Each structure stands twice: as C-alpha cells, then as structure tokens.
Amino acid sequence: MADVAHDPQAPLTLFERIWRQHRIAEEANGTAVLAVDRIFLHERTGSIALKNLRERGYPIHDPARVFCTMDHIVDTRPGRGDDTSMPGGRQFILETRTAARAAGITLFDVNDPDQGIVHVVSPELGIVLPGTTVVCPDSHTCTQGAAGSLAWGIGSTEAEEALATGTLRVRKPKTLRATFHGSLPAGVSAKDLSLALISRYGSAGGNGCVVEYAGAAVRGLDMESRFTLCNMTTEFSAVTGLIAPDEQTFAYLQGRRYAPRGEQWARAVASWRSLVTDEAAVFEREITIDVTHMAPMVTWGTNPSQAVPVTEVVPAFEDSGATREAYDRALSYMSLQPGVRLADVKIDAAFIGSCTNSRLSDLRRAARVLAGRHVAPGVKAVCVPGSSAVKRSAEAEGLDSIFNAAGFEWRLSGCSMCFYAGGESFGHQQRVVSSTNRNFENRQGPQTRTHIASPETVAASAIAGFIADARTLVN
Amino acid sequence: MESLWPLTAVAVPLMRANVDTDAIIPSREIKKVGKTGLAEGLFAGWRYRGIGTRDVDPEFVLNKPQYAGARILLGGDNFGCGSSREHAVWALHECGFRAIVAPSFAPIFFGNCIRNGVLPATLAGDSVAQLAVIVEAAPTRNLVTVDLERREVSAPGAAPYQFTIDAESREMLLQGLDPLALAIKRRPAIEAFLARDRSERPWVYLQ
Numbered sequence: 001m002a003d004v005a006h007d008p009q010a011p012l013t014l015f016e017r018i019w020r021q022h023r024i025a026e027e028a029n030g031t032a033v034l035a036v037d038r039i040f041l042h043e044r045t046g047s048i049a050l051k052n053l054r055e056r057g058y059p060i061h062d063p064a065r066v067f068c069t070m071d072h073i074v075d076t077r078p079g080r081g082d083d084t085s086m087p088g089g090r091q092f093i094l095e096t097r098t099a100a101r102a103a104g105i106t107l108f109d110v111n112d113p114d115q116g117i118v119h120v121v122s123p124e125l126g127i128v129l130p131g132t133t134v135v136c137p138d139s140h141t142c143t144q145g146a147a148g149s150l151a152w153g154i155g156s157t158e159a160e161e162a163l164a165t166g167t168l169r170v171r172k173p174k175t176l177r178a179t180f181h182g183s184l185p186a187g188v189s190a191k192d193l194s195l196a197l198i199s200r201y202g203s204a205g206g207n208g209c210v211v212e213y214a215g216a217a218v219r220g221l222d223m224e225s226r227f228t229l230c231n232m233t234t235e236f237s238a239v240t241g242l243i244a245p246d247e248q249t250f251a252y253l254q255g256r257r258y259a260p261r262g263e264q265w266a267r268a269v270a271s272w273r274s275l276v277t278d279e280a281a282v283f284e285r286e287i288t289i290d291v292t293h294m295a296p297m298v299t300w301g302t303n304p305s306q307a308v309p310v311t312e313v314v315p316a317f318e319d320s321g322a323t324r325e326a327y328d329r330a331l332s333y334m335s336l337q338p339g340v341r342l343a344d345v346k347i348d349a350a351f352i353g354s355c356t357n358s359r360l361s362d363l364r365r366a367a368r369v370l371a372g373r374h375v376a377p378g379v380k381a382v383c384v385p386g387s388s389a390v391k392r393s394a395e396a397e398g399l400d401s402i403f404n405a406a407g408f409e410w411r412l413s414g415c416s417m418c419f420y421a422g423g424e425s426f427g428h429q430q431r432v433v434s435s436t437n438r439n440f441e442n443r444q445g446p447q448t449r450t451h452i453a454s455p456e457t458v459a460a461s462a463i464a465g466f467i468a469d470a471r472t473l474v475n
Numbered sequence: 476m477e478s479l480w481p482l483t484a485v486a487v488p489l490m491r492a493n494v495d496t497d498a499i500i501p502s503r504e505i506k507k508v509g510k511t512g513l514a515e516g517l518f519a520g521w522r523y524r525g526i527g528t529r530d531v532d533p534e535f536v537l538n539k540p541q542y543a544g545a546r547i548l549l550g551g552d553n554f555g556c557g558s559s560r561e562h563a564v565w566a567l568h569e570c571g572f573r574a575i576v577a578p579s580f581a582p583i584f585f586g587n588c589i590r591n592g593v594l595p596a597t598l599a600g601d602s603v604a605q606l607a608v609i610v611e612a613a614p615t616r617n618l619v620t621v622d623l624e625r626r627e628v629s630a631p632g633a634a635p636y637q638f639t640i641d642a643e644s645r646e647m648l649l650q651g652l653d654p655l656a657l658a659i660k661r662r663p664a665i666e667a668f669l670a671r672d673r674s675e676r677p678w679v680y681l682q
Contacts, residue, residue: 021676024661024668031641033661035668037679045560047508058655061665064681088506095508132679139559139583155561155587156510161658167665169658171641173582203493204553207579237553239582260678268678303493303556326492419558422503422527438557440497446526 011278013175014244015210018150018275022133030172036162038065038127040118040136041105043096044072049137049159050099061166066105067127068096071117073421074110076384076411082110085423103163116387116413119143119355123227124389126256130245130272135162140355140437141240142233146226147253148245148275150210153234173239176209176285177277180217182292187471189365190225191357191435191454193217194232195297197289199307202321206238209285212277213243217291223252224359231356232437235304244276298342298467299439299452301330306439310457310469314340333441334449335429342467345451348430349380350462351444352408352455354418357435358386360393362455366435367399369459369470370406376465380426381408384416408462420445433461480649481622482573484546485614486630487536488607494550495557496584500566502558503527513566541614547621549607550577552600555584564591574621576628576638578603589644590654596621596628596638606630623649 012020019034026032041049046068053060060066073089074080082093093110100107108114108121115121119140122128130148135141137159144151154168162168178197198205211233213226221229226243233241243249250269253259260268295309306322308315316338320327331337336345352358352366363385375381383403385391391413394400400410417424418436425445426432432450435458439450451467460470503526504516515529522537524530531538537545548567554577555563564587567575573593578600580588588595598606609617609630619630623645627635640648647654673680 024664027642029641031643033664035665035672044505048510048561051508052510056655058659086503092508129679131676137559137561139557153559153583155559155564155583155590157561157590157654158586160655164655165658165661165665166669167658167661169643169654171582171586203556204579207553208582234581234583235556237556237579237581258681264678268676271676303495323492329491419497419502421505438495438497440495440557442501442520442526443497 011280013281013283014212014242014275014277015150015175018131018133019172021131024167031169032172033167033169034133036135036166036168037132038134039159039162040122040134041066041068041159042072042118042138043070043074043092045137045156046159047092047096047099048156049163050103051095053160053163054099054102058164060103060105060163063104066163067108068100068105069108069118069121070096070110070115072415074414076414076416078412080110080412086421087423089421089423113388116389117355117358117415119227119231120359120386120390123147124256124387126253126259129253129259129268130249131275135159135168139234140231142238143227143231143355145240145242146223146230148243148249148272150240150242152240173210174208174285175212175283176206176238176287177212177214177283179215179286179288180213181215181288181290182217183220184217184291185294187456187474188294188296189454189456190221190228192294192297193291194229195299195304195307195452196294198232198236198305199297200289201287203235203303203305204237206233206236209238211236211238211241213241218243219246222361223248224361227359228356232304235437245272296454296457296469296471298457300334300336300342302333302439302441304437304439304452306330307452308342310342310467312342314338314342345467346431346465347379347433347461347467349426349432350375350458351382351417351432351434351436352458353382353384353386353416354436355386356437357455358384358390360390362435363390363394363399366455366459367402368474369456370408370463371402373406373463375407375462379462379465381462382411382417383408384411385413388413417444419443420448433458433467478649479573480624481620482546483618483620485542485544486547486549486606486610486619487542487545488549488610489536490549490551490604490607492551493553493556496555496560496563497557499555499563500560505560505562510565511569513562514569517566517570544571546571546573547619548572548575549603549610550575552578554580556581559583561587561591564588564593568593576603576606576621589647592648592651594621594623594648598628598636598638602636605633609633
C-alpha cells in the first residue's frame with residue numbers, strides 16, 4: 001500500500017486528519033507521539049496514576065485539561081457519602097480526592113452537581129470537542145468519539161505518561177469504516193445496531209482498528225444514540241470508534257460549559273466543518289450493513305458477539321459462530337439450551353444504566369414502555385441515571401415517577417451494577433437483562449447471568465418477567 | 476542486570492477466545508489503590524472454587540503441578556479484551572509471566588503489557604495451537620523459547636515462528652526501560668508543538 005503519510009494532496013480519512021493534527025513525532029512504522037487535548041480520570045484507575053506520579057515527583061503537564069470524576073465504585077443509593085458497598089472502596093474515593101486536589105485538576109466529586117459517569121459527563125459539559133484527542137484509563141472512552149474526536153481507552157501507566165507530558169506514544173491503528181444503510185425500523189435503537197455489528201463480525205472483528213461509523217442510519221441517530229453506538233466499539237476489540245461531526249454535533253455542544261464561546265465558537269465550528277473523510281479516501285477495511293429489517297438484539301452468551309434478535313431462539317452450535325468449547329461453556333454458564341425462545345427465558349432482574357445507555361433519551365424510551373405498567377412479581381429492577389445532570393433533567397420531566405410507579409429503584413448516578421466490585425450485585429445465578437455493555441462471566445455478580453439489550457428491551461422484559469420485545473408494548 | 480531474553484520456560488496453554496480482563500483479575504480482587512498485591516487475584520473466578528474463596532480448583536490449568544513456574548502463557552483470540560484495568564497485566568507479571576503468545580490481543584491490554592515488562596507476541600492461530608499441542612504433551616520438558624531479539628517463538632519440534640513488534644516497544648522490553656522516564660525526554664518537542672498549536676486551535680486550550 002502506498003504511503004500516504006507524507007503526500008499533502010492525498011485524500012484523508014477523518015481519523016488521519018485528527019492523527020496528523022496531533023502528531024508530534026512519527027516513527028517509520030507509524031507509531032507516533034500524539035498531543036493529548038483532554039485527559040479524564042476516575043477513582044478506580046485514575047487514582048493509581050495520580051498517586052504514582054506524585055510519588056515519583058512528576059508534576060501534571062497542564063492541569064487545566066485534566067478532569068476526574070467519581071463514578072466506578074461510588075454508592076448509587078440515596079443519601080450517599082464516601083462509603084461504598086464495595087469493601088475498601090472508601091479508600092479509593094479518599095485517595096482520589098486528595099490526589100486530585102493536590103494535582104490541581106478539576107474534580108467532579110461524589111455529591112457534586114456535575115458528578116456522573118465519565119463518558120456521560122464529558123460531552124454533557126462540552127469537555128470533549130470535535131477534532132480533539134481524549135484519553136482516559138477506561139475502555140469505554142471510545143464513547144466520546146461520537147463527538148468527532150479521537151478518544152480512546154488506555155491503561156494507568158499510559159495515563160501517567162499523558163498526565164506528565166500532555167502526549168502519548170501510540171501505535172497507529174488500521175482503519176475500518178462501518179457503513180449502516182437504510183433507516184432504522186421503529187423500536188430499534190443504537191444498541192441494537194452495535195450488537196448486530198458485533199454478532200456478525202465477532203468480538204475481535206474490529207481488532208486493532210479505528211472504526212468510523214457512517215451511512216444514513218448513523219447520520220439519522222441523535223447525539224445520545226451516537227454515543228451509545230461508539231461506546232460498544234471496544235467490545236469489537238477496536239482501538240476506538242468515531243463519527244464525523246455535523247450540524248447536530250455543533251448544536252449539541254453549543255453553550256455547554258467548557259465549549260468555546262463567541263468568536264472562538266465561530267472559529268472552532270469553521271474548523272470543525274473540515275473534519276470529514278474525503279470521498280476518495282481509502283479504508284483498510286469496509287463493512288456495510290443494511291438496517292432496514294433489523295430487530296432489537298439480545299445476547300444469549302457470555303460475550304457481546306453472542307447476540308440474536310429478540311424474536312429468535314438460542315442458536316444451535318452450528319449457527320453460533322463460536323468454537324465448540326466456547327459455545328458449551330457459554331450455554332452452561334447462562335443455563336440455556338439451544339432452540340429455547342428468548343421470549344421463554346424468565347428473568348430475575350432488570351438494570352438500566354451504564355455509560356452505554358443511561359442518558360436522558362434512553363430513560364425516556366424506557367419510560368414510554370413502563371408508563372402505566374408494573375414490573376413482574378419477583379423482578380428486581382434498578383435504574384441508574386448516567387449523570388447527576390441526567391437525573392435532574394429526568395426528574396424535571398417526571399420520569400422518576402414513572403420508574404418508581406413501575407417498581408424500579410431510582411438511583412443516584414454512577415456505574416453501579418454494570419460490574420461487580422465485591423459490593424452490590426444481582427446475586428448467584430440470577431438472570432439480568434441489562435442495558436450495559438458486557439455479559440462476561442461474573443461481570444455483574446458471582447455467577448450472575450447477563451443478557452445485554454437496549455433500555456427499551458430491558459424495560460419490556462422487566463414488565464413481562466421474561467425477555468421481551470418492547471415493540472409489542474409501544475407503537 | 477542479566478537479560479531475561481531469550482526466555483525459555485514452561486508455557487501454560489489457556490486456549491480460550493476472548494479471555495477478558497474481568498476474568499484475568501475480577502474487579503472484586505482489586506482492593507487497594509496500587510499496582511501490587513494482585514497475584515492472588517489472578518484468574519480468581521477460575522482458579523478458586525467459589526467467589527471470594529481461596530479453595531483451589533485442581534482442574535484449572537494454572538493449578539496443575541506440571542505448569543508450576545510457568546512464565547509464558549499461550550492464549551486465544553482477542554486476549555485481554557474488556558476493561559482497561561492494568562491490574563490484569565500487573566497480576567500476570569506478579570505471578571511470573573513475562574510473555575503471552577496469542578493470535579490477537581485487545582489493544583489496551585497490548586499497550587499495558589509493553590509498559591510493564593510483559594511481551595505480547597502475536598502469532599497465527601495455527602502456530603499457537605501447534606505450540607499448545609507440543610506443550611501439553613510434556614509441559615516440563617517441552618519448554619517454549621521466546622526470543623525477543625530475533626522476534627521468534629519456538630519449542631521442541633516446532634519451527635521458530637516469527638512475530639512483529641515495533642522498535643521502541645522492543646527496546647523498552649529488552650532493556651526494561653521506564654516508559655515515563657522515556658516520555659519526559661520529549662518535552663522540548665512538545666513545547667514547540669504546543670506553541671504552534673495554540674495559535675491554530677486556541678479554543679482547545681482551557682484556562
């Protein structure tokens with residue numbers, strides 16, 4: 001393949017544009033040192049980076065571009081303080097607070113009005129901007145690529161490097177464009193798009209790539225749905241995902257706290273309009289999917305690629321795309337048999353939350369399903385808004401009343417039971433339909449069986465007491 | 476300091492696809508803010524019978540006596556997927572692992588390995604499977620050699636398989652370099668970049 005890196009006339013992908021803008025040095029094999037515009041930390045992994053830097057005496061290069069939130073293990077039950085349901089969690093919160101204050105970075109503390117899940121808070125406050133590079137020691141940082149940024153998850157040691165230098169040494173990813181044609185049928189949302197993609201191409205289907213989402217169906221998504229779509233890109237083993245910014249992106253960001261204002265705003269938007277993939281640009285891989293006949297998707301196994309339409313059955317081995325060992329293991333863990341209709345799978349719990357699906361529009365869609373109904377007897381149902389701001393907005397329009405009346409717990413913002421850290425969980429062998437991103441073994445609790453789905457599917461399932469198709473409840 | 480490479484050691488085959496970092500170290504095993512004290516939590520969900528217990532499951536491959544002292548792990552596709560938690564690599568390192576050989580790695584896990592003295596060597600699936608067969612036949616006798624200098628993995632009866640790795644990562648692993656100390660040396664280049672960038676993209680800079 002021709003080396004386009006040094007030809008100024010060559011057509012470029014959006015990714016290549018942002019890469020070049022931030023490239024400080026590049027090695028022959030494409031590995032580069034990139035400038036990092038925004039660094040986000042949270043109390044679970046960011047605390048370690050801050051602590052280690054302080055112990056080694058390295059100051060933060062530019063504290064103004066570093067933000068930290070308490071989301072991962074913070075309690076989500078009403079009236080919370082620094083104590084957590086996870087044993088020892090308090091220490092993570094205290095150490096993060098101390099380190100963040102000492103470093104002079106912006107902290108969204110436990111009961112701060114701006115507190116929330118990092119990937120919900122960042123766009124909400126206009127911290128991520130089109131064309132910026134954003135890193136966070138959190139795999140779901142890819143979420144933020146929906147704002148037209150190059151945002152990717154890193155480790156704690158990489159975070160130290162970014163904090164101390166404002167740069168990071170990065171292996172250049174391959175490029176993949178995933179084009180979604182057609183218009184989404186009613187009742188099908190961004191989560192379903194993502195599960196359809198991953199189930200078709202596998203959990204490693206985007207390995208090592210930066211995925212640009214394109215096509216009419218992606219253009220048609222609102223900003224919050226775009227965040228959902230990009231969020232799941234890490235479950236595709238990709239480095240990250242991104243969507244070219246458009247008028248909708250600019251409208252979403254305008255006026256947000258950290259977004260530019262006045263003359264700077266006009267100048268920024270003028271620049272952002274050039275953040276496109278040229279028509280003649282070449283991707284190393286191309287995937288196209290027609291969404292016209294897509295249905296809501298639900299996982300049946302223990303990784304996100306093991307998903308089928310909600311109207312289907314647990315697939316036979318031959319149709320599963322898994323190896324024999326992985327297939328048997330998944331069915332055994334999930335306690336399912338091939339050929340069982342998903343609609344006949346009884347559930348114990350329902351969870352709406354996480355950086356994937358906890359934004360206002362997610363809660364609205366779930367509330368439409370729940371309005372005037374009640375969760376089935378014996379089903380534990382929990383809703384955790386993605387940020388304190390989402391919670392306030394939802395309450396302002398009465399969504400909390402709908403969730404409460406339907407029998408859902410209405411929580412404070414945080415990652416909550418998306419993962420089990422030794423505190424709260426759904427319990428041994430409990431079956432949960434969840435709007436989260438990972439159905440790994442033991443992810444949501446010891447032997448907990450997770451079925452990932454959209455918030456509307458979770459809501460419908462909570463009502464039915466079985467995995468259910470929301471389209472039968474809402475027109 | 477004597478170089479670790481080439482590394483010849485017992486290799487343990489864990490030939491499952493999509494081994495995620497929640498499996499490598501469950502979140503509940505991350506009890507303190509720090510990079511150490513994680514060895515006990517490695518593969519806790521598989522290594523022990525029962526959540527939170529230390530009741531060793533003799534059936535799990537890492538618990539089998541023939542794999543004691545293993546320093547190389549043979550894995551499946553998409554090894555290290557899921558959470559970015561670097562604890563997964565710290566736990567593997569603390570348990571003695573210095574190389575993981577697999578058909579593909581999740582990107583964040585790959586980067587975490589490089590910065591922590593663990594080599595992620597990518598070989599074709601067939602080659603890893605072949606190595607696993609050889610190892611399983613006689614784990615303590617059929618040692619695997621990972622030669623970082625030559626970028627090769629070999630075992631008795633298996634031709635050396637080549638892997639690729641970029642130059643700086645290789646140097647970092649070969650010489651045990653500290654990534655942060657290396658990065659700090661870039662500062663002059665960074666300041667020059669920022670001076671230019673600030674005038675081109677002033678809206679990016681926060682006060």
